[in-house]
Amino acid sequence: DSGTAPGPGAKPDGEIVLGFAQVGAESGWRTANTKSVQEAAKKAGITLKFSDAQQKQENQIKAIRTFIQQRVDVIAFSPVVESGWDTVLKEAKDAGIPVILTDRAVDTQDTSLYKTFLGSDFVKEGRSAGEWLTAEYADDKGPVNIVELQGTTGSAPANDRKAGFAEVIKGDGKFEVIASQTGDFTRAKGKEVMQAFLKSHKDIDVLYAHNDDMALGAIQAIEEAGKQPGKDIKVISVDGIKDAFVAMTQGKINVVVECNPLLGDQLMDLTEKVAAGEDVPARVETEEGVFPQAEAEAALPGRRY
Numbered sequence: 345d346s347g348t349a350p351g352p353g354a355k356p357d358g359e360i361v362l363g364f365a366q367v368g369a370e371s372g373w374r375t376a377n378t379k380s381v382q383e384a385a386k387k388a389g390i391t392l393k394f395s396d397a398q399q400k401q402e403n404q405i406k407a408i409r410t411f412i413q414q415r416v417d418v419i420a421f422s423p424v425v426e427s428g429w430d431t432v433l434k435e436a437k438d439a440g441i442p443v444i445l446t447d448r449a450v451d452t453q454d455t456s457l458y459k460t461f462l463g464s465d466f467v468k469e470g471r472s473a474g475e476w477l478t479a480e481y482a483d484d485k486g487p488v489n490i491v492e493l494q495g496t497t498g499s500a501p502a503n504d505r506k507a508g509f510a511e512v513i514k515g516d517g518k519f520e521v522i523a524s525q526t527g528d529f530t531r532a533k534g535k536e537v538m539q540a541f542l543k544s545h546k547d548i549d550v551l552y553a554h555n556d557d558m559a560l561g562a563i564q565a566i567e568e569a570g571k572q573p574g575k576d577i578k579v580i581s582v583d584g585i586k587d588a589f590v591a592m593t594q595g596k597i598n599v600v601v602e603c604n605p606l607l608g609d610q611l612m613d614l615t616e617k618v619a620a621g622e623d624v625p626a627r628v629e630t631e632e633g634v635f636p637q638a639e640a641e642a643a644l645p646g647r648r649y
């Protein structure tokens with residue numbers, strides 16, 4: 345029927361327009377993720393409309409509404425927080441524009457509001473952090489006093505990394521999280537909150553940071569307090585950016601649980617498929633490792649972010 349305008353994914357010239365609403369530029373991980381998405385779009389010949397929400401949900405909602413008005417073919421976004429997305433996702437669905445969640449999930453009853461999720465298993469990452477800790481202290485009677493730097497409040501990685509870690513350590517009463525606060529995934533906040541922890545607790549054994557940037561900020565605070573990070577206070581971190589591997593080779597971080605930001609190529613592949621109306625798996629997970637300090641030197645040259 346020649347009178348019908350082409351719908352999303354059915355452009356006569358075959359060109360795909362992807363609207364991508366990024367969280368912000370809060371961490372080294374995020375910068376690597378943005379670069380990966382931009383480079384992969386270019387390589388795949390997909391037109392990318394990119395928006396940076398500066399860690400604010402309201403900005404992301406605005407960006408998604410703009411993408412709907414512009415009639416992009418596919419919307420992808422990495423939700424700042426888990427809840428509060430149903431209304432805008434319904435608007436995208438009503439407009440016939442498929443949505444891909446990348447990196448972070450949303451909390452909704454209605455899974456028809458998005459086509460697929462591409463990213464990491466954050467609960468597993470938290471468990472890996474906890475498993476390293478329980479092995480490290482297997483022969484120690486304790487008590488082991490832990491401080492935790494949480495990611496952005498309400499975000500999937502903060503909620504899940506906390507839950508996975510807690511699940512593993514709860515089996516052994518010698519581990520206690522004596523303080524836990526958000527550092528918003530940034531270096532500056534990580535340092536500031538660690539300074540406060542060090543002031544109010546003289547007996548910290550372990551720092552568990554939900555990402556490398558907060559760990560690196562906290563390391564500065566630990567050194568300024570006259571203590572040795574990695575020795576006086578053991579440091580567990582998540583992500584695996586190059587700066588964290590360098591800190592590991594210097595003995596300042598004890599273990600890094602990897603979280604892979606290089607999602608660009610997989611995202612473009614999924615974008616092409618959903619734009620063409622093809623079925624895609626409900627969840628696509630990335631593969632990740634755990635790097636203890638002893639492996640850092642050998643792994644550093646091969647790190648891609």
Ligand code: AHR
Nearest residue numbers: 371373374447501529555
């Ligand atoms: O959602 C992934 C997390 O967001 C990364 O671990 C953190 O560094 C980033 O800001």
